[in-house]
Amino acid sequence: MKEVNVGILGFGTVGAGVVEGLLKNGELMAQRTGFFPKIGQIADLDIQTDRGVQVDPSWMTTDALSVIDDPEIDVIVELIGGITIAKEFVLRALNNGKPVVTANKALLAEAGRELFEASVKSGAGLYFEASVGGGIPVLRALRDGLVGNQIKSMYGILNGTCNYILTRMEREGLDFDTVLAEAQKLGYAETPPDLDIDGLDTAHKAVVLASLAYGAPVSMDAFTIEGIRGLSHREIAYADELGYRIKLLAVIRSAAGEVEMRVEPSLVPKNHLLAAVHDSFNAVFVEGDIVGDTLYYGRGAGRLPTASAVIGDVMEAAAGGAGCCNWLLRHDSLAVRGAEDISIRCYLRMSLKDQPDVIAKVAHVLGKNDISIASIIQKEQNAGEQVPVVFLTHKALEKNFAAAMEEIGMLDAVDGKPVRMAIEDFGE
Amino acid sequence: MKEVNVGILGFGTVGAGVVEGLLKNGELMAQRTGFFPKIGQIADLDIQTDRGVQVDPSWMTTDALSVIDDPEIDVIVELIGGITIAKEFVLRALNNGKPVVTANKALLAEAGRELFEASVKSGAGLYFEASVGGGIPVLRALRDGLVGNQIKSMYGILNGTCNYILTRMEREGLDFDTVLAEAQKLGYAETPPDLDIDGLDTAHKAVVLASLAYGAPVSMDAFTIEGIRGLSHREIAYADELGYRIKLLAVIRSAAGEVEMRVEPSLVPKNHLLAAVHDSFNAVFVEGDIVGDTLYYGRGAGRLPTASAVIGDVMEAAAGGAGCCNWLLRHDSLAVRGAEDISIRCYLRMSLKDQPDVIAKVAHVLGKNDISIASIIQKEQNAGEQVPVVFLTHKALEKNFAAAMEEIGMLDAVDGKPVRMAIEDFGE
Numbered sequence: 001m002k003e004v005n006v007g008i009l010g011f012g013t014v015g016a017g018v019v020e021g022l023l024k025n026g027e028l029m030a031q032r033t034g035f036f037p038k039i040g041q042i043a044d045l046d047i048q049t050d051r052g053v054q055v056d057p058s059w060m061t062t063d064a065l066s067v068i069d070d071p072e073i074d075v076i077v078e079l080i081g082g083i084t085i086a087k088e089f090v091l092r093a094l095n096n097g098k099p100v101v102t103a104n105k106a107l108l109a110e111a112g113r114e115l116f117e118a119s120v121k122s123g124a125g126l127y128f129e130a131s132v133g134g135g136i137p138v139l140r141a142l143r144d145g146l147v148g149n150q151i152k153s154m155y156g157i158l159n160g161t162c163n164y165i166l167t168r169m170e171r172e173g174l175d176f177d178t179v180l181a182e183a184q185k186l187g188y189a190e191t192p193p194d195l196d197i198d199g200l201d202t203a204h205k206a207v208v209l210a211s212l213a214y215g216a217p218v219s220m221d222a223f224t225i226e227g228i229r230g231l232s233h234r235e236i237a238y239a240d241e242l243g244y245r246i247k248l249l250a251v252i253r254s255a256a257g258e259v260e261m262r263v264e265p266s267l268v269p270k271n272h273l274l275a276a277v278h279d280s281f282n283a284v285f286v287e288g289d290i291v292g293d294t295l296y297y298g299r300g301a302g303r304l305p306t307a308s309a310v311i312g313d314v315m316e317a318a319a320g321g322a323g324c325c326n327w328l329l330r331h332d333s334l335a336v337r338g339a340e341d342i343s344i345r346c347y348l349r350m351s352l353k354d355q356p357d358v359i360a361k362v363a364h365v366l367g368k369n370d371i372s373i374a375s376i377i378q379k380e381q382n383a384g385e386q387v388p389v390v391f392l393t394h395k396a397l398e399k400n401f402a403a404a405m406e407e408i409g410m411l412d413a414v415d416g417k418p419v420r421m422a423i424e425d426f427g428e
Numbered sequence: 429m430k431e432v433n434v435g436i437l438g439f440g441t442v443g444a445g446v447v448e449g450l451l452k453n454g455e456l457m458a459q460r461t462g463f464f465p466k467i468g469q470i471a472d473l474d475i476q477t478d479r480g481v482q483v484d485p486s487w488m489t490t491d492a493l494s495v496i497d498d499p500e501i502d503v504i505v506e507l508i509g510g511i512t513i514a515k516e517f518v519l520r521a522l523n524n525g526k527p528v529v530t531a532n533k534a535l536l537a538e539a540g541r542e543l544f545e546a547s548v549k550s551g552a553g554l555y556f557e558a559s560v561g562g563g564i565p566v567l568r569a570l571r572d573g574l575v576g577n578q579i580k581s582m583y584g585i586l587n588g589t590c591n592y593i594l595t596r597m598e599r600e601g602l603d604f605d606t607v608l609a610e611a612q613k614l615g616y617a618e619t620p621p622d623l624d625i626d627g628l629d630t631a632h633k634a635v636v637l638a639s640l641a642y643g644a645p646v647s648m649d650a651f652t653i654e655g656i657r658g659l660s661h662r663e664i665a666y667a668d669e670l671g672y673r674i675k676l677l678a679v680i681r682s683a684a685g686e687v688e689m690r691v692e693p694s695l696v697p698k699n700h701l702l703a704a705v706h707d708s709f710n711a712v713f714v715e716g717d718i719v720g721d722t723l724y725y726g727r728g729a730g731r732l733p734t735a736s737a738v739i740g741d742v743m744e745a746a747a748g749g750a751g752c753c754n755w756l757l758r759h760d761s762l763a764v765r766g767a768e769d770i771s772i773r774c775y776l777r778m779s780l781k782d783q784p785d786v787i788a789k790v791a792h793v794l795g796k797n798d799i800s801i802a803s804i805i806q807k808e809q810n811a812g813e814q815v816p817v818v819f820l821t822h823k824a825l826e827k828n829f830a831a832a833m834e835e836i837g838m839l840d841a842v843d844g845k846p847v848r849m850a851i852e853d854f855g856e
Contacts (some may be wrong), residue, residue: 019720021561021576021577023718024718025576025577025578025717025718028578029575029576031758032575032643032755032758034754098846100509122694129573135573135716135718135719135722136829137568137569137572137573137574137722137724139574140565140568140569140573141565141568141569142741143563143738144565144568144572144740145458145557145563145564145568145736145737146563146565146736146740147457147461147646147740148449148450148453148457148735148736148739148740148743149453151502152455153635176605193847213457215460243689251654271704273701273704273705273725276699276701276704277701281577281721283723287735288746289452289453289564290445290449290452290453290733290735290736290739291563291726291732291733291736291737292563292726292727292730292732292733293709293725293726293727294564294565294725294726294727295700295723295724295725295726296721296722296723296724296725297721297722297723297725298720298721298722298723299719299720299721302720304718304719304720305718305719305720307718308573308574308576308577308716308718308719309573309575309719310828311575311576311718312572312574312575314575315572315575315576316572327460330459330460361587383754390507414794
C-alpha cells in the first residue's frame, strides 16, 4: 500500500468537502487503487473557523508556500479561486515538478496556456475535472472514453445558480429579481451574483470544454457571452406555450474547420434531455462522430460533488498519470467563430401598438435583413392595448438579427426593447 | 510516435465499426495520445463478405490463434461473442501477457472471475467498457471519476431493443408482438429475441456494473430477472395515466452490507430523467455518497457507438494501463439480496367481475400478506362487464407480492392473470 500525501490550498466549502471525502472513503480508495490518500497539510489564512469536518491541528498552516515546497507533499490541491495568487501557487508547484489538482475554471480560462505549458515542460500533471460540471466526470469522458471521436458539438448547462433561478421562475411563475434575492438568501447564489448570472462562469467552463475537445486554449474574447439577468417571466411562459424551456446554454460546435461558440439563454425543445435538467443540476450533451449523442449529468457545484471530482483527480495524480495538458496545446490556436457569424434560429418578442400595418413593418425589417419568419403568434387583446407578438424565425446570421433588432426597436409602433433569444435545434 | 498494433477477432457489425473508427480517426488519436492505432490482423471465419469498410487483404485471416500468438500484435480485440470460443481466446491472450479488449457482457457475467484472475495474474489488462451501455463511458466513470465514492445505487436502462419496443408501444399504442415483429424486420431486434426481451442481456450488464462498483463478481443466479415479453399495451396506458413510464430497469443498490439486485419492467415517474430515455438509447443513473446523483446517457448498441468504447479501451491498453480487474476481485464474494427479499412498491392490475364485494376480497388478500394499498383506480364500466382495477401499493417484500398474486389469481371474482410491476421511487 502506497500513501499519497495531499496538500490542500484553500479551506473553504470545497476544501472542507475534500477533507470529508478523503476521511470517509480513503480506505475504500486504497483498496481500489493501491494508493491511500493521506491529508498532509491544509493551508488557509483562516485556520480557526470550524468547517464542519474533523481536522488534526497539525495539518493546518497559514503558509501556503511551505505546503507547495514541502518535499513530503505529493499532490497540491488548489481551491483558493481567483486568478492572481492561485496562479502563482499553481505555477510554483508545477515548476517544482509537483502535480496540481484545481477546480479553478476562471484561472484555466484566463491563463490556461501558461499553466498547460508549465505542466508539459515539467512533466507534472495538471488535473481539472472539478472545473467543469462539478462532480460530473465529463472531461474524463472527453479525454478517455471518447478519445476515438471527433467532437461535433457540445451543449452545456454549466451554471447551477442560473439553472436554479430559471427552474424556479418556470415552476412558480416568479420574476428574475425575486428568485435571485431568494437564491442569495439560501446560499444558492453569490453576492454579487454577476459571475454566474452574466454568463461568465458558464463561459469559463465552455472555454475549458472547447480547449480539451479541439486542442488549443480558447480566448474569452473570441465569442459572445450573454447571461440571464433581467429575463422576464413572460419569456418563460411564451416559450412554454411554444413547447420550449429556457436554459442558459453554452454551445460549442465544430464547423468547417472552425469552432462555433456562444453562451446565451436559449430555447430548448421540451422533449430534449437538456430540458429535463432542473434546479442546480448541470449537464453536458456531447455529440461525437463515432459514438453519436451522449449526455453527462450531475450536480454542478457544491461542497461534496466538487470534492468528488477533486478526489478523482488526486487519485489519478497518485497513480502518476501525466494529465492531458499536451492535448490542449496540440494546435497553436483555434479559429473561433463568434456569435455574430453563426446562423441560428431565434425567438423574438415585442410589444406592438394596435395599428393595422404594424406586423407588416416588423416583417419588412426582418426580410430586409435576410431573416425569414417561421411563425407568428399574436393573442387577441382589447382594442387600443399593447399587443405582445412573438416571431419564431428560420436560421439567419446572428449579426443580421442584431441589426434587425436595432431597427425594430426604433419603430414608432414598437414599445420598449424587443427581446431576442436563440432557439437551439441541436444540429438539425 | 509509437504504434499500437491491433488484432481483431470477429469481423461482424462491431468489428467493422472498429475498423472504420480506427481508419477515420487514427491520426487524431495519435495526436492526442502519442499512440497511432494500426490495424494488424483481422480474424473471422468469413473473410469474403463486404462489411462496408475498406480492408487491406493482408489483414485478413481465418486463423484467430495466429493473431493471438503473433508477437507483432499488441492488443487483442475480442468481438466474437458467446462464451465458448471467445473465452478460450481471451484466456489464451491474457495468459500470454497480451491485453484484451472485449464487448462480451455474457462472457464477463458468466466467467468473469476466471478472466479477471487471468488478467491480474499475467498483468495483461482486460478492458470491457463496451460491454455496458455501448459507447457510454460509464464503467470509466465508476472506476476513475467516481473513485472516491461509495456507490449507493445504480439504475440502468441497458437494453436498446427493449427500450425501443417500449418507446414504440407507448408512442403508437401498439402491442408488444406487433412492435417486436417490426423491430426484427428493421434489424433492431435479433431473431430469436430472447436474450434481449427476457432480460438476460440487461442482467449480464447489471452483473458487470455491480461487480465493478462493489468489488467481486456477481452470479447471474443471485437475483431475479424478468423481461418485457408479452407486456400489454394496457399497462403502458394505465402507467401513463398515473404519471409513469414503463422501462426495463436494472436496479442495483447497496443496503446494509448487502447488494440488492433485480431486473424487471418498472414504473418510472415521468419527471425522472430515466423516463426521458427513449428509443434504443441507454442510460445509467448512478448515486454516489460524495457526488450525489449522476447520469450517463448514449446509444447502448450499434456498430459505431460500441466501436467508440472499444477504441477508447484500445488506447488505454496502448498506454499500458493495467485495467481494473483487481477491483473486481477485492472481495471473495458479494452478499446479493435477490428480489424476493427486497421491499418495493408495486403496481397491480387485474380484471374483476362486477360483484359488490370483489375489491374487499382482493384487499383482504393483500392485507393478509402485509401489503398496504396506497391508491385504487377503478373506472366506471357498463354493468356486468369485467372491471379493470389498478392498485398502487406501499412498500412490501417482493415475496409477499408473489404469494398474494398467486392467491388473488385463484379468486373466482378475478379474471385471467393479475399483472404486477415494480414502481421505482429512486431511493425514497
